[in-house]
Amino acid sequence: MYEIVADLGTWTKILQQVYPDRLDRTILGLSTSKSHMFYVLASSFRICEQCFKYCIVGSEGRACFPLSVRVIPLSPTNSEHQPCAIRLCLACRKVYFERHPEPIPEAIGNRLGIDIDLRDKYGTEAVDAAVHPAIIDAPWLHEKDVLAQARNLFGGDIGLAAREQSLKDSLKKCNGRQYMYHSRMIIVAAGDLWVDHAERDLSMALETIYL
DSSP states (O other), X not given: OHHHHHTXXXXXXXXXXXXXXXTTOOOTTSOHHHHHHHHHHHTGGGBOTTTOOBOOOOTTGGGXXXXXXXXXXXXXXXXXXXXXXXXXXXXXXXXXXXXXXXXXXXXXXXXXXXXXXXXXXXXXXXXXXHSOTTOOSOSEEEHHHHHHHHHHHHTHHHHHHHTTSOSHHHHHHHHHHHHHHHHHHHHHHTTOOOOOHHHHHHHHHHHHHHO
């Protein structure tokens, strides 16, 4: 099954959309599709699984990157269709939650909140978007209105929760994977044997124990 998936032309189509100038970066000894699969997977932290857009860092923080969304089945009446998770970029999440609005938590209801508290909780942009043009410097706002704006700005509750999360780990993983791919490409092209770092470390550990 792995070889069948690795041989699909889909990987080349995705890479062509994400990195059209990197189609020639293949690994010697591997098929083009398998090489492209490895490169796509190396960049997967930043690729939307629906539109295949390569996400760049924006003012939304971690929310601008693809996040896992549990999507509603296409045929809810068909028991064979099970909910599944898909990593969606900010734009795709906005479209999805516009079609499938998230309910307002009962705890919020018609609760009023102080402007400064709501800015800390939902962000300044959400509060500014919720303020009616005719009302300036309103000390109290309906929290549900601010929440609705925040969901739209950050792509649902999952985006709202992610907006203040650090991008450092995701960027580190993505850059590290791409670096490993290019290292493998260069090492194999030079005629040397590629050994994965994880495999190498395991081998060294075993040698330490048994030799």
